[in-house]
Amino acid sequence: MHRAAFRSLFLAALVAVLPLAPRDAEAQQRPLVFGDTMPASLDPHALFDVPSQFVLLNLYDGLYRYQGNPPELLPWLATGHTVSADGLTWDFTLREGATFHDGSALDAEAVVYSFRRLLRMNRGPAGAFTPVLSPENVTATGPLGIRFVLSRPYAPFLSAIPLVAIVNPRLVEANIRDNDFGTAWLSANDAGSGAYRITPQSYQARVQLDLTRYREHFRGWSGNRAPIEEVRVRPVLETSTRILALMRGEIDVSDSYTPPDQVERVNRNARTRVARDESMRTFIIRMNNARAPFDNRDARLCFAHAFNYEGFNDVILRGQVVRNGGPNPNNLWGNPPDLQPYRFDLARAREYCDRARAAGAPLGREIEIHIQSELDQTVQAAQMFQADLRRLGINLRIVPNTWPGITGATARAETTPDMWIHWVSTYFVDPENWVGQMYDSQFHGTWKASSWYRNDGVDTLLRRARASTDRAERETLYQQAIRQVVTDSPDIWVYNTVNLRGLSRRVQGYQFSPVGSGGEIRLMWLEN
C-alpha cells in the first residue's frame, strides 16, 4: 500500500474517533444498565437459581409473589386461594384482565399448562412440587379457577407457588422441537406477561439482554411516576471491574455482593451508593457427619467453638453481616427465641477435642475443607479457621474447588468432602428451605443436606411440620427441631447475609426483598 493510502486510512480512523466528546449529554437518556449476573437460560421452568429470579420477577408473573422485607406473600395473578381442611385441595382464583406480551389473555388454562409443563420437565423449581403433585392433579375449574390436589398435606406448598412462572401456552407449543417442551426456544425468548419484555434480537446468552417496559402489565403503572422504559442487562464478570463500572456510571445496578471493604468507597463516590438490607442467605461451614472425626459430636463441637465468628464477621467482613447461630436465618419465623449461638472459645474447643480424641476420633489426620475458589469469603473463612485449628493441633488443608465440583461430590457420603463452605439462599420463604431440607435425612444426596446428619427425632419433627397446615403448630415443631439440631452441632452456622447492592444514585424506588434480591425493575425509576 502506498504512503498516501496509509495516511488516508489513519485520517479516517481519527475522524471516526473524534465525535466522542458529548458523552455527558447522552448520559441523560441512558437506559437503566443492570450489571448483575444473567441466568444461563431464560426458560423459567428449566433453571432455578438466584440469577433466574430476575427473569421470574420481570418477564413473568406467578399466582403469588413475595414483596418487601421481611417478605410478605401477596396474591399476584391470583386474587386469593382456599385450602381444604385436610390440606390436600388448593383452589386459586385468577384476576381478570391479565395479558401476555402478545396481547392474548392469561387464563386458567395457561396456569394449568405452566404447572404441567414444569412438572413434566422435572427441572428447576419442579423439585419443590414433584413429591406431592402430579401433572394430572392440576386442573382448571373454570376460565379463572385452578385446582391443585396434593398427594399428601404439604404446608410449604403456598410458599413455593411464587417459583412458578406462567408461560404463554400458544407461543411455547408453537416452538416445541423433538419433544423438548419448547425449552430450546424459551431459553432465548419470552413467553411471559411480566412488567418487561425482551427487546427482539437483543439476547445473547450470558452476555446481554435488553428489556422494554410492557405498558399493558396487569398491575398498571400508576404507582410509579416515571417507570423505566428501557433496561440493558450487562453482567460484569470481575468484581473489581463491576465496582469501577458502577462508580464510573457505566452500570447503574451491580450485584448484591459488594465486597465489604469496598462499601465505604462506593458510598463516598458522588455517583453511587450501596443499599444495605438484611437478607435470608446463610453462610455455613459444613461437616461430613457420616465420616470420622465428624461422626463424633464432641469433635463437631470442638470445630464449632474453634471458628472465630466475631473476627470473621466484624473484622474481615467489617460488620456487614449479621451473626446467625442456627440453620434458619434470624429474621425468619420458626426460630427458638432463646437460641444461643456457639462462641469462639479455644479453651472449650480444646476440651471437646480432648474428649473426642479419647473416644477415638481421628483428629490427628489431615482434614480437608473445600472452598469455592472464585468466592473470596470462602477462602478467607477457611484460612482463618486453619490458623485457629492449628493451635488445637488440627491440620486443616484448604482444597480449591468450584460450586459444580462440590455439589457433584455431595451426591454420596463417601465422596462428600470432610468440610466445605457455601451459602443457602432464599428459594422460598419457609423454614423448609433451610432447616427442613438441610437436616431431614430424606434429603440426603442433595447439596443442602450434605452434612449427612441423621436424627430420627428431628426427622419426625420436620416431617410433622411439613404436613401441618396450622402455622402455630409448625412454628413449635420447627423450634423443637432447631433446638435439637443446634445441640447436635452438625454444621457451623456463621452469619446471615446483609445484601450490599451497589446502585447509581439516579436509581430510585429500589425495594429489597430476599426473594429476587431487589431485582424488580417495575418499582424503580431514574432521576437525572
Next chain:
Amino acid sequence: MLLALPALLGLVVATFILSRVIPGDAAATLAGDAATPAQIADIRARYGLDRPILEQAIIHVRQVLTGDLGNSIFTGRPVAEEIAQRLPATLELTFAALLLSTLLGVPLGLIAALDHNGPADHLVRLVSVAGLAIASFWLAIMLQMVFSMELDWLPLRGRIDVALGLPPRVTGFLLIDCLLAGDGRRLSSAMLHMLLPALTLSLPGLATIARFTRSGVLETLQKDFVLYARAAGYGRFRLAAIYVLRNAITVTVTQIGLLFGGLISGAVVVEAVFDWPGLGTYAVQAILAADYKALLAVTLVVGVVYAIVNVVVDVLQAVIDPRVSDGTR
C-alpha cells in the same frame, strides 16, 4: 494442513478425557440449586452422562466428526451457535493485539539492534522484560484505573457504549459491521472500547517480537552482504529497513504465528477483566459451570484457528523469503 488433522483429533480426545476427570457434575449444575437427586439422575441419563467414559468419548468424537458440537449443558443452546456469536469478538481483539504487537515490536527490535548496547537497546530491553513479566490481570486493572477512572479518556469495559447498542450483525466483527452500516458513532465507540484490552493483550507479544527482531537483525548485520552494501554506500537506515529487516524478519513471522495461540489463551484473562464477550469469558463461564460440552468446543475451535494461522505463517514466510519455498534454506 492435512498434518493438522491428527493433531486436532488428538486434541478432541485428550480434552474430552481431561474435561471428564476434573471435579464437577454437569448434571447437578444443569438441574439447578434446588434439584432433588431424582432430577439430577434424570438429567444424567438424558444427556448420557451415566454411560462409561469411553462410550461417551466415542459418541463425542463421532458427533464432532459430523460437525455437531452438541448443546451447552448450562444454557441448553447449540454450542456452535454460541461460539459463532463469541468467536468474532475474540478474533477481533486478538488481531488488534497482534497488530499492535507487530507495529510496535518490530521497529523497537530494529532500533534496539541498530543501537546495540546503547541507550535505546537498554530501554527496549527494559520494555521487553516488563512486557513479559507483568501479569495481564494487574496491567489490565492499572490501565483501567489510569485511563478510565483517573483521566476519563477511555471506557472501562465492554465492546461498545451500552446506550448505542450493537449495529446490525453481518459478520460479528464489530468494527466491520459498523463500517458496513456506515455508522461512525458506533465505529468510534467500538474502537475506543478496544484500545485498553488490545493494549493489555499486546504487551507480552510486543516484548517477544521486539526481542526476536533485535536478535534477527543483529545476526543479519554480521552477514557479508551487509558489509558489501555498506561499502556500496547505502545509508544506515535504508540498509536496515530494506535489506537487513527483510532477511531478519522470517524468524519473527514464525514467532508471530506462535504468538497468536498465546494471545487467544491470554484473552481469557483480558476478556474477563474488560468484560469482552468473547471465547475467553465463554471458557471461564464453562469451567465454572462444569459445562464440558462448551469447554471441549472452545478447545477445538482454538485448535483449528491455531492450525490455520500456522498454515498462513508458512505461506507468509515463503512470500517474504523465497529461499523457504525453493528449499535453499
